[in-house]
Amino acid sequence: MKRCIVFPVQSQRHVLFYGLIRIHVLVHASREPIFGLAMMKELAHHGYRIGPGTLYPLLHGMERSGLLKSIPGREGARARRLYRITPAGLKALKKAREKVDELHHELHQAHPRRISGL
């Protein structure tokens, strides 16, 4: 796994990366129930320094839009809200995989298609 520079995500400049962060959340929620702190550590592993003030609203928003479903749970003695992916979330993840593959292809193309004719 390539490590990248960890940067704070809350600045406006980095709004660009919110979509990628949401996709990371869907990937992990499709494999196991997740909770905020574990997801924050995982995102840091991917190079995103995202605080609770940014991540929790993002998780709540994803639940409101039907991609995740949360239930109260525990991690050892700690109460944790656990998030699981929904069928709509799985569908969105499948589509995101296609779109990321397409973007990846274009990012690495030596001669991407010209679009302006200039």
Ligand SMILES: [Zn+2]
């Ligand atoms: Zn990950």
